Amino acid sequence: MFEHAPALVYFSQQLLNGLTLGAIYGLIALGYSMVFSILGLINFAHGEIFMIGGYIAFLAVTLFLGFGLSPALVLLLTFTAAIIITSGVGFTLERICYRPLRGAAKLAPFITAIGASIFLQNAVQLWQGSQPKALAQFLTTQYELFPGLVISATQLLILGAGGLLLVLFTLLINKTSFGRQQRAVQQDALMAGLLGIHVNRVISATFMLGAALAAVAGTFVLLYYGVVDFTMGYLAGMKAFAAAVLGGIGSLPGAIVGGLILGLTETFWAGYIGADYKHALGFFVLILVLLLRPQGLFGKPEVEKV
Amino acid sequence: MIERARSALRFAPLALVALPLLLNRTGLDLASIWLLYVGLALGISIVIQRTGLLDLGYAAYYAIGAYCYALLGTVYGVSFWLCLPLAALLAAFVAALVGTPLLRLKGDYFAIGTLGFAEILNIFIRNEDWLTGGANGLSDVPRPTLFGLDFARTPGEGLRSFHEAARLDFSGEQRLMFYYFIILGIVGLLVLLHRRLAKSNLGRAFEAVREDEIACQALGLNVARLKIAAYSMAAAIGGIMGCFFAAKQGFVSPESFGFMESITVLAIAVLGGGRPLGIMLAALVLVLIPELARDLQDYRMVFFGAILVVVMLLRPQGLGGLRTPSVTARMP
Amino acid sequence: MLRVENISMRFGGLLAVDNVSLEAQTGQITAVIGGNGAGKTTLFNCITGFYRPTTGNVICNGYTLSALSRADIAGRARVVRTFQNIRLFAPLTALENVLLAEQRRRLDFLGNFLGLRTREHLAAVERARGWLHYFGLLDVADTPVAALSYGQQRKVEIARALAAEPIFLCLDEPAAGLNPSESLELMHLLEGITREHGVSLLLIEHDMSVVMGISDRIIVLEYGRKLAEGTPADIRQNPDVIRAYLGADD
Numbered sequence: 001m002f003e004h005a006p007a008l009v010y011f012s013q014q015l016l017n018g019l020t021l022g023a024i025y026g027l028i029a030l031g032y033s034m035v036f037s038i039l040g041l042i043n044f045a046h047g048e049i050f051m052i053g054g055y056i057a058f059l060a061v062t063l064f065l066g067f068g069l070s071p072a073l074v075l076l077l078t079f080t081a082a083i084i085i086t087s088g089v090g091f092t093l094e095r096i097c098y099r100p101l102r103g104a105a106k107l108a109p110f111i112t113a114i115g116a117s118i119f120l121q122n123a124v125q126l127w128q129g130s131q132p133k134a135l136a137q138f139l140t141t142q143y144e145l146f147p148g149l150v151i152s153a154t155q156l157l158i159l160g161a162g163g164l165l166l167v168l169f170t171l172l173i174n175k176t177s178f179g180r181q182q183r184a185v186q187q188d189a190l191m192a193g194l195l196g197i198h199v200n201r202v203i204s205a206t207f208m209l210g211a212a213l214a215a216v217a218g219t220f221v222l223l224y225y226g227v228v229d230f231t232m233g234y235l236a237g238m239k240a241f242a243a244a245v246l247g248g249i250g251s252l253p254g255a256i257v258g259g260l261i262l263g264l265t266e267t268f269w270a271g272y273i274g275a276d277y278k279h280a281l282g283f284f285v286l287i288l289v290l291l292l293r294p295q296g297l298f299g300k301p302e303v304e305k306v
Numbered sequence: 307m308i309e310r311a312r313s314a315l316r317f318a319p320l321a322l323v324a325l326p327l328l329l330n331r332t333g334l335d336l337a338s339i340w341l342l343y344v345g346l347a348l349g350i351s352i353v354i355q356r357t358g359l360l361d362l363g364y365a366a367y368y369a370i371g372a373y374c375y376a377l378l379g380t381v382y383g384v385s386f387w388l389c390l391p392l393a394a395l396l397a398a399f400v401a402a403l404v405g406t407p408l409l410r411l412k413g414d415y416f417a418i419g420t421l422g423f424a425e426i427l428n429i430f431i432r433n434e435d436w437l438t439g440g441a442n443g444l445s446d447v448p449r450p451t452l453f454g455l456d457f458a459r460t461p462g463e464g465l466r467s468f469h470e471a472a473r474l475d476f477s478g479e480q481r482l483m484f485y486y487f488i489i490l491g492i493v494g495l496l497v498l499l500h501r502r503l504a505k506s507n508l509g510r511a512f513e514a515v516r517e518d519e520i521a522c523q524a525l526g527l528n529v530a531r532l533k534i535a536a537y538s539m540a541a542a543i544g545g546i547m548g549c550f551f552a553a554k555q556g557f558v559s560p561e562s563f564g565f566m567e568s569i570t571v572l573a574i575a576v577l578g579g580g581r582p583l584g585i586m587l588a589a590l591v592l593v594l595i596p597e598l599a600r601d602l603q604d605y606r607m608v609f610f611g612a613i614l615v616v617v618m619l620l621r622p623q624g625l626g627g628l629r630t631p632s633v634t635a636r637m638p
Numbered sequence: 639m640l641r642v643e644n645i646s647m648r649f650g651g652l653l654a655v656d657n658v659s660l661e662a663q664t665g666q667i668t669a670v671i672g673g674n675g676a677g678k679t680t681l682f683n684c685i686t687g688f689y690r691p692t693t694g695n696v697i698c699n700g701y702t703l704s705a706l707s708r709a710d711i712a713g714r715a716r717v718v719r720t721f722q723n724i725r726l727f728a729p730l731t732a733l734e735n736v737l738l739a740e741q742r743r744r745l746d747f748l749g750n751f752l753g754l755r756t757r758e759h760l761a762a763v764e765r766a767r768g769w770l771h772y773f774g775l776l777d778v779a780d781t782p783v784a785a786l787s788y789g790q791q792r793k794v795e796i797a798r799a800l801a802a803e804p805i806f807l808c809l810d811e812p813a814a815g816l817n818p819s820e821s822l823e824l825m826h827l828l829e830g831i832t833r834e835h836g837v838s839l840l841l842i843e844h845d846m847s848v849v850m851g852i853s854d855r856i857i858v859l860e861y862g863r864k865l866a867e868g869t870p871a872d873i874r875q876n877p878d879v880i881r882a883y884l885g886a887d888d
Contacts (some may be wrong), residue, residue: 042414100619107360108618110414111576114362114569115614122607234565238425241418280429283422290415291407506751507741507759514727514738521725524686525739525802526713631731635767635779 009148014271015264020155020224022263023162027217028240029247029255030169031210037250038186038206039102044113045093047237048120049211053086053218054228055124058133061222071139075157082215089120090211091204099200117234125230132229139223154223165216166256173252182206186250235279239266242286248299257297315583322490326483334482336597338554341489342547343589347574348496348582349543354572355580356509357536358516359409360417363424364571367397367541369431369563371548376444376558377437386450386553390546397545398538405537409530424568431560443559449481450488450553457481485554492546497582510632512536566607573614639664640685640717640806640840645694647680654680655691656862662806662840662855667832669841669849672859673882678842679722681859682810685840686719687711699805718804720795722811728784732775732794735783736766739801769797773827789820793827800837807831808840813848825852846883850874858882 028050035043060078069077097112141153173179184192185202193199221236222228243262247254262282270278289296326334346368353359371393378384378392408419431438438444449457454465459476461467468484469476503509514522515532522529552558574592578585592610640662647655655677662668672678684691687708696703701715712718718739727735740762770776773793778786783794792812799807812828813821829852831837843849849856856873858866866876873879 042418097615097619107354107358107413110360110417111572112615112618114572115611115618117611118566118569119608119611119615122611126604126608238421245418276433277429280426283425287408287419287422287426290411290419294411294415502751507737508751510730510734510738511741513730517727517729518725520688520708521721521727522738523708524712524719524721524725525741525798526709526711526718527738527741528709528713629729629782631780631782632734633737633763634731635733635763635770635776 006148009146010271012146012149014267016149016151016155017271018264018267019260020158020263021267022260023158024217024220024224024259025236025240025243025263026256026259027162027165027213027220028236029244029259030252031214032241032244033247033249033252033255034206034210036244038182038189038203039098041098041109042113042241043093043098043207043210044110044237045097045117045120046210046214047233047235047240048117048124049086049090049093049233050214050218050221050236050240051228051230051233052089052120052124053082053211053215054222054232055128055133055218055230056085056215057082057219057222058135058228061135061138065136065138075139079216079219082219083212086215086218087208087211090207090214093211094204094207099203117237121230121233128230130230132227134227135222138226152224154220158220158224161216162220165213169213170252178202178205238286239282242282242289244296245286246289246296248296251296251298254296254298319494326486331479331482334479334486336594338482338486338489339597340589340594341486341493342551342554343571343574343593344582344586345489345493345496345547345550346544346571347578347585347589348493348500349540349547350571351500351575351578351580351585352503352512352540352543353536354575356503356516357512357533359533359537360414361420361537361540362417362565362568362572363420363422363427364540364544365563365565365567366420366424366427367401367544368548368551368567368571369427369560370397370400370541371545372552372558372563373431373438373444373548374545375549375552376447379448379552380444380446383448386448386549389549393545393549394542395545397548398542401538401541402534405534406530409533409537421565421568424563425565428560428564431563439559441560443557443561445557447552447556447558449556450484452484457484485550489550489554492550496543500582504630505632508535570610573610577613577617640696640698640838642681642685643695643697645681645684645691645696647677647684647689648692654862655684657694658859658862658864659694660857660864660867662838664805664838665832665836666854667829667839667841667849667852668855668857669843669853670857670859671843671846671849672865673844675861676844676859677862678844678859679810680862682719682808682842686717686808688719712802712804716803716805717808718799718802718806719808720799720810720812722814724788724791724795726783726791726795726798729782731780732770732783732786732790732797733763733766733779735794736769736798736801737762739798740766766797766801769800770794772830773797789816789824792816792824796828800831800835804837806838806840808842810842811844812841813843813845821848825849828852846873 028046031046031049032043035041035046057078060081061074064074064077093116097116098109101109101112139153142150144150173182181192181197181202184195184197185199189199218228221232239262240259243258244255245258246261247256247258262285265285266278266281269281325337329337346364350361350364353361374393374396375386375389378389379386404423408416408423411419432441434440451465452468455468455471456462456465457468457480459467468480474480511527511532514527515529519529551562570592574585574588577592578588592613642658642660645655645658646653658681670678670681680689683689685696685703687703687706691704698717699715703711703715703717706715727738767776767779770779773796775790775793775797778790783791786794796809796812812824816824825848828839832839841849841853850870853870856868856870857864858873858879860882865882866873866879868876
């Protein structure tokens, strides 16, 4: 039936691509949302964490492929390396830039976040050069679902692993003791501390968890587009932030849904209307949501205390 | 000691007027760039420090001013001197329009909103070639003249050349010196504006908004209007600086008005603590030193990011000194 | 006259204020008292426009306050409030804090900006100095308020509210955090505000003894409802109030 309906094939292809992009945004958005709900802080440097994840993945893939390992093993090692190193960066970021300023005026941590973001971006440029890093042929298999409708192995991986991660993550937050501690700190950090919860440890763990998800997203981007670039963190970060706000900042399912909506909107916009304003869409969405429904799709409205 | 330093500072304006005598072409150009950033930071500090609003999209107003002159100047031949106030008005108007909804947002959300606006404007400039020349920008922006005196070797139509009128040999430095004095004059006026603001009812009300909006409302102050006033005032200054930038470079393109430009200006203001002298020093450190030390060029942005972090960690309130009250009981 | 008509305020399942009506007369001191959780502060926030009541109206000087913005309640209806947890502009001096309340009069911004010492501006400073003098704060007029003692900060906040020229001044627990002698001194000053300067007062207080001496009329709240209303003498003898405050001993 598809051969007779090229419009439908085109639509399905866009849908598939949009979901893939949306899953990536969603993974990054989770990090923004978690940190915001626990510290009330927009971790502006989160986009750079994602970019670093992508670079670590690039270095790891290149290294392990050099050893002549099997693709599956390379993939496993790459994810492990990216997650571990990037979580370390997330941990360090929080310790240096945010922890000393906890409780200070709100502008201060936001500005350190911007400073950290600039620092990380340019440090990576100095370290890896300003040329984008392109991956040699890896995981390029494509499957034709119907004539004209193609899904790549990476897309399958992103959608499959992304979904799995989401389930694991929801279980972690809802069913484990760590999840309970995290929610306690969110509600009232002081009280949680008095009850014997190691607040600093929970916050560090939250940053590491967010960074780990960003590392996965960075690896996905590397595999999907085959290239990473030291400036990619800013735009992807802003779009993911828009997704988090759209879903309702602080709401974890909201971050995923927001990511998917943004990914689909961008892809369909580019596919049917034109690529000119594709990158502006995220910002439009962001501003509109902030103005019309600041609590987002899934968030609760904030009550002003007098 | 401090007294002596303070009295020495009185001669600072004089030193700035005499400075061009000591500088060669590169020096003159750098000094103008330095003052340009000082002016921008003086503008943004009205919102950042005085009113406590984090604006991450200041480059938008800089761009509006620059394109205002680039378009009016090239297409309609409007003069630079007329464009200065026009750019200020246009930027302030856009700021009032954009600020009315955005300023309802609180804290970080306002910051993100301004960033979004600036990005959208930048993408607009990149895409609408018919108006803005797209990514290639607009070139051949007309050079400003001094009461009809042109600084080119051969004057434009209907103009006299400066070097002939002044009975000098032609030299490219004359034009650079002219730019330097234009920007020095503008920055001088901005410093006066800052001083007046620090002593006035309006400046005090901005500070009250920064400290406690709820208390302001309880006193009957119109917080929304005050915020728009501060935001538009800063935007107008951005517009003026953009107009000067377009004239000085003779060329504008969206490259010059990206997120990093907003952040650079913000960093100078934050590092300078919102005070004219602090801002001058901060601009020296953040703009000029990296320009001078070519070897450090690659490290410039890393250094820049690190400075922002370190300053905030050491002094979250910035490098500014103690606040001077706007009015004292012994007065009037 | 400030009239509260059938105000109710519901937060989710909690009815914090339940159908309360009261009147505060012009030229008098009216106190609303009640224990913790009686709904005093919620009622107060409804009157001054910081909460929108679920039902009911507040009417004062011909304005329906619940229909005005917070700024207009202060600026137009001339009902000005203070805060239980003192909200001053910390780095600004006491004088600057008080002067800010003059700002709503549209002082000549341009002239002031240009540095002209206009008559309005001089008069504003003089009025601000007057209020600071009334509260014995002239010595600290040029001190940033963050450096003042708690008791002084409380007085600056009241002086600032007075500089906004209220017809009704609403004070949220003005004696909270003060020691007995400070509190006594403040009550004398408050009495003077009404008796000498003609500003009507609406006080919220949890400690009955503090306001007994100066109030013309007292309203007692309990669990969001009005328990009693009357002159201090009536209230002192009211069996319901005695039961609520001292516990039933029958």
